Amino acid sequence: MRIEFTEDVLDLLRMNVASAAITTSLRQGLFWDLVDNEWDTSDVAKAYSIPVERSRAYLMLLLEMGLLEEDGGVFKPSQRAATCILNAYGRDSWGVLAVEAEKYYPTMTDLNSRISQRVSVLNAQPGIKGYVEELQDSKEYAKKFTIMLAEMHAPMARELGHHLKLDGVQTILDVGGGSGIMSWGIIEQHSQVTSTVIDLPNVCEVGREYATSMGWTSIAYHPLDIFNDDLPREQDLILMSDIGGFSRDLFAKFRDSLKEGGRIVHCSNFDGFGYWLSHGAERPGLLRRMGDLIFAMMDLDHETPSVDDVVTALEQAALAPVVSTVLPSGLVVIEAFKQAG
């Protein structure tokens, strides 16, 4: 989304409205309901208890955004909505993504005055819970969140499986592994491998159920806190995919759990930055920049890690050589080895 005209700037001044409309439509499941039903403005109003006078303005905004088409008063998802939304992830997953996005709206409330105050916006908005806290508190949330990530990560998992050269690797410890989707991507290409996911108790329960439903028999799930608990030793490979926190000390702890000659595989798209890197761009993109501002409003000390930060922390933990590769999807894969001897 780049500005070309003054009208684009004027549009942007109201873009919170477009954001609220699309998150609402995703939470309602509007696009899926419009596939199944021949609904006009008043049917939509009735289905979601919207005053009919408001329903048309709501639908026309989504139409203007290219997400809906109208034919004889009946609304249907556009081809673009089919490609970018319906065929990308499921209804529940989009619902979770919308709720997650909405959660951070209050961090931008009254930004004009709060941006200069050296306090966290959480002082005024204490209700905002991070996703890890929510995963700990609610199995229902853990289920929706974990399955959403499994859907999102499936193409990257396959890509990772094709990319890694795993001669001699038998065991993986998938730290914060969630559904186990990234392990699955590896095991599909390297059938000699078995994996153990370690994660929060709710997530392990959900992951186990998910693995059973998918027929994955080579992945086990054990509740452990990667930061505070002792970890199993003698691992061939420790997989760390899309885990926010890392440090020299955490990598040193992982190093102790590796066999000699074993490796850590760190994977992340760095909040969308990897996608732009894989397309030759040097800037990290809007998603990452918006995330940076949200986190800077919540925590003055927050620093969004770069690829170099991860590489440096691995080197400081005496893991070498460190090799990083950007895959076409934007997944940045960083491998770091525990030298024998």
Ligand SMILES: C[S@@+](CC[C@H](N)C(=O)[O-])C[C@H]1O[C@@H](n2cnc3c(N)ncnc32)[C@H](O)[C@@H]1O
């Ligand atoms: C963004 S998800 C990534 C899941 C998975 N690795 C993937 O790529 O699909 C981060 C995962 O880390 C887990 N996690 C967060 N803190 C943890 C901790 N202290 N110990 C174990 N797992 C943790 C979360 O429960 C969540 O499943």
